[in-house]
Amino acid sequence: MENSPSPEPSDQSRAARPIPLRKADPASAAQPERRVAEAELRASDADRERIAELLRDAYAEGRLSMDEHAERIDAAYNAKTLGELAPLTRDLPAHRPVTPGTERPAAPASQLPPARQEPANMVAIFSGAARKGRWRVGSHIKATVIFGGAELDLTDAVFESPEVVIEIHAIFGGVTIRVPENVTLVGGGVGIFGAFDIREQVAPDPYAPVVRIKGTAIFSGCEAKARRGKKIKEWVRKQLDS
16 A cells, blocks of 8 residues: 555644643733722721710710720720721720711801800819810819819810810829810920820911910829811900000
8 A cells, every 4th residue: 555645634623623722921910909908998087086086975974994995095096097996996885887988077057056054163083074065165164083084175165265274183083185276275284193295286376265274183194185177166256456
């Protein structure tokens, strides 16, 4: 039998022959974009203040001891992510999930509730006391704290005097003072195994209210600072000298 050359494969059989696949290079493949989990998002000043406000309410209601309140407040202001803030109020009835962009817009002035009238003296003995919201601030406030804690929040208050003197007398206690960011905050006090931490500031408006801190802290601490993002809108302006 004569040897004859093998017939050429037809076009159909050539097309059916599998084509070897080239192995993909992992280095050249695009890496999938990693979405940041909500708990890893950076916390804003408003997020920290919202949690601190819930903790202050819980302390005033007796749900937290003085040590628990101090520990959680410190953790709230040092938190860097939303995940660090969430556990601080998880066991409190007023807990709300910490999510970005949940700040409520301020109500128009016409819808604001009337300001409360409060006594000039504030006392917390083996207990906690707090003043916050819309209340009338006169020219003088005296806070006496003995084995307790007190909070004075002036960020939503109505100032009825161009200067407010806050006099602190604390023994084995703690006092927290918050003011709007557009008022002047000055002062200090005598600390005996204690301290006054007054973060002074000068308001851009020379006629804005002045909050002046003074007093004594024995085995106690007093902290006063502005709350960023909160601005006073209602106050009695100083009159220009003629």
